[in-house]
Amino acid sequence: MIKLAVLGSTGSVGTQTLEVAEKFPEEIEVKALLARRASDTLLLQTRKFKPELVVTYEEPSKDWLSSLPKGTQHMLGDEGLHAAVALSDRVMNAVSGVNGIKPAHVVLKSGKLLLASNKESIICLGELVKENRERVIPVDSEHNALFQLLRDIDVKDIRFVYLTASGGPFKDWSLEEMSKATKEQALRHPRWNMGAKITIDSATLMNKGFELLEAMNLFCLDMDRIKVVIHPQSVVHGVVELKDGSFFMHASQTDMKIPIMHALFYPERKTYPFERKPLPELSPVSFEEVDTDKFRALYLARWAGEMGGVYIPVLLGADEEAVELFLEGRIGFLKIVEIIEKTLSEVNISDPRSIDEILAAVEWGRAKVRDIYEREYAGVV
Ligand SMILES: NC(=O)C1=CN([C@@H]2O[C@H](COP(=O)(O)OP(=O)(O)OC[C@H]3O[C@@H](n4cnc5c(N)ncnc54)[C@H](OP(=O)(O)O)[C@@H]3O)[C@@H](O)[C@H]2O)C=CC1
Ligand SMILES: CC(=O)[C@@H](O)[C@H](O)COP(=O)(O)O
Numbered sequence: 314m315i316k317l318a319v320l321g322s323t324g325s326v327g328t329q330t331l332e333v334a335e336k337f338p339e340e341i342e343v344k345a346l347l348a349r350r351a352s353d354t355l356l357l358q359t360r361k362f363k364p365e366l367v368v369t370y371e372e373p374s375k376d377w378l379s380s381l382p383k384g385t386q387h388m389l390g391d392e393g394l395h396a397a398v399a400l401s402d403r404v405m406n407a408v409s410g411v412n413g414i415k416p417a418h419v420v421l422k423s424g425k426l427l428l429a430s431n432k433e434s435i436i437c438l439g440e441l442v443k444e445n446r447e448r449v450i451p452v453d454s455e456h457n458a459l460f461q462l463l464r465d466i467d468v469k470d471i472r473f474v475y476l477t478a479s480g481g482p483f484k485d486w487s488l489e490e491m492s493k494a495t496k497e498q499a500l501r502h503p504r505w506n507m508g509a510k511i512t513i514d515s516a517t518l519m520n521k522g523f524e525l526l527e528a529m530n531l532f533c534l535d536m537d538r539i540k541v542v543i544h545p546q547s548v549v550h551g552v553v554e555l556k557d558g559s560f561f562m563h564a565s566q567t568d569m570k571i572p573i574m575h576a577l578f579y580p581e582r583k584t585y586p587f588e589r590k591p592l593p594e595l596s597p598v599s600f601e602e603v604d605t606d607k608f609r610a611l612y613l614a615r616w617a618g619e620m621g622g623v624y625i626p627v628l629l630g631a632d633e634e635a636v637e638l639f640l641e642g643r644i645g646f647l648k649i650v651e652i653i654e655k656t657l658s659e660v661n662i663s664d665p666r667s668i669d670e671i672l673a674a675v676e677w678g679r680a681k682v683r684d685i686y687e688r689e690y691a692g693v694v
């Protein structure tokens with residue numbers, strides 16, 4: 314029996330993880346659920362799965378607590394996080410954005426298996442991730458695909474590894490059109506139904522920049538071995554080009570429950586218990602070059618990756634804050650990346666040497682974006 318904790322259980326990946334778990338009641342026991350708010354969704358999940366523990370970061374109301382099923386204990390904050398990890402042997406980290414860094418750190422230090430959906434943590438905990446490679450199973454669709462492909466390939470035979478990008482909603486828009494893009498347009502991802510933060514990152518292509526840094530840490534690959542290619546259908550999730558001219562591709566219908574199920578049971582394979590699409594419905598499959606002049610986020614992520622050290626957590630914090638400013642209607646779409654670039658150009662703090670210093674550097678990036686916003690953008694949308 315797999316003892317599972319789901320961190321970020323109420324979000325897009327969290328709920329899909331529970332959809333999979335529900336199909337395998339004999340094999341998966343949900344021991345703990347964790348989310349930020351004591352929401353109705355979390356309460357319903359708790360009543361359905363009856364975990365030993367439910368954790369929130371927000372103080373629940375008396376009504377909410379009294380509605381918990383018998384046998385489910387509630388804990389608050391980081392104390393609850395540690396208890397949730399202790400109860401389980403596999404932990405799905407589906408907390409969004411930089412809030413997922415601390416949970417990943419706790420899991421990596423615990424000796425438990427990390428099912429890594431949150432990518433921000435993989436990007437900024439590079440050394441710890443590399444030291445614990447055998448206990449990290451990627452869930453991000455491209456990395457889960459590459460994880461499956463790379464296990465059967467000799468590193469010396471690899472020419473390039475490709476991350477596929479849908480191109481987001483603005484793939485074919487001009488910069489002029491993108492400068493006027495609304496929040497609603499940016500949140501309309503052409504292929505995936507995801508949380509707001511990653512959806513905006515997909516629209517700027519910062520998501521793919523993050524995935525490049527994620528792949529470097531997960532697979533110990535040099536940056537110049539990793540390419541990004543536009544693949545509008547989101548059916549091929551990862552590609553490995555070998556020196557002999559072969560391309561190995563991993564494909565599946567566009568459904569996060571496939572990599573989630575793979576990670577939940579790895580190394581065992583289970584039968585997909587949801588509706589399948591026949592192969593012809595997955596066609597056509599096409600690839601295009603990325604327009605890096607239009608999607609400068611990719612360049613910035615590569616640059617931060619080359620600089621390394623403090624530039625990585627600063628990039629993460631700056632992106633989180635700039636995306637929030639856009640979602641609050643305070644800055645235009647193209648200003649997200651512009652303000653991140655300005656933040657990176659003003660870095661004057663040292664490389665972090667501990668988790669606390671990593672989190673402080675993330676906060677520095679967030680605060681610097683707010684400073685730059687107040688200085689140069691406030692009142693100008
Ligand atoms: N969605 C997808 O298809 C994919 C997502 N990912 C990655 O997976 C992660 C999750 O993404 P997604 O599911 O889309 O995100 P969502 O925004 O849909 O869900 C976020 C979850 O995190 C919880 N959360 C937010 N802040 C905190 C906090 N401070 N403490 C504890 N819990 C918190 C939320 O709780 P509450 O509901 O109470 O606010 C919610 O359960 C991200 O890092 C994303 O990049 C990767 C590949 C695909
Ligand atoms: C489902 C998943 O893995 C996302 O990270 C996805 O990659 C987002 O789509 P984009 O390819 O548009 O960034």
Ligand SMILES: [Mn+2]
Nearest residue numbers: 453454455524
């Ligand atoms: Mn992805």
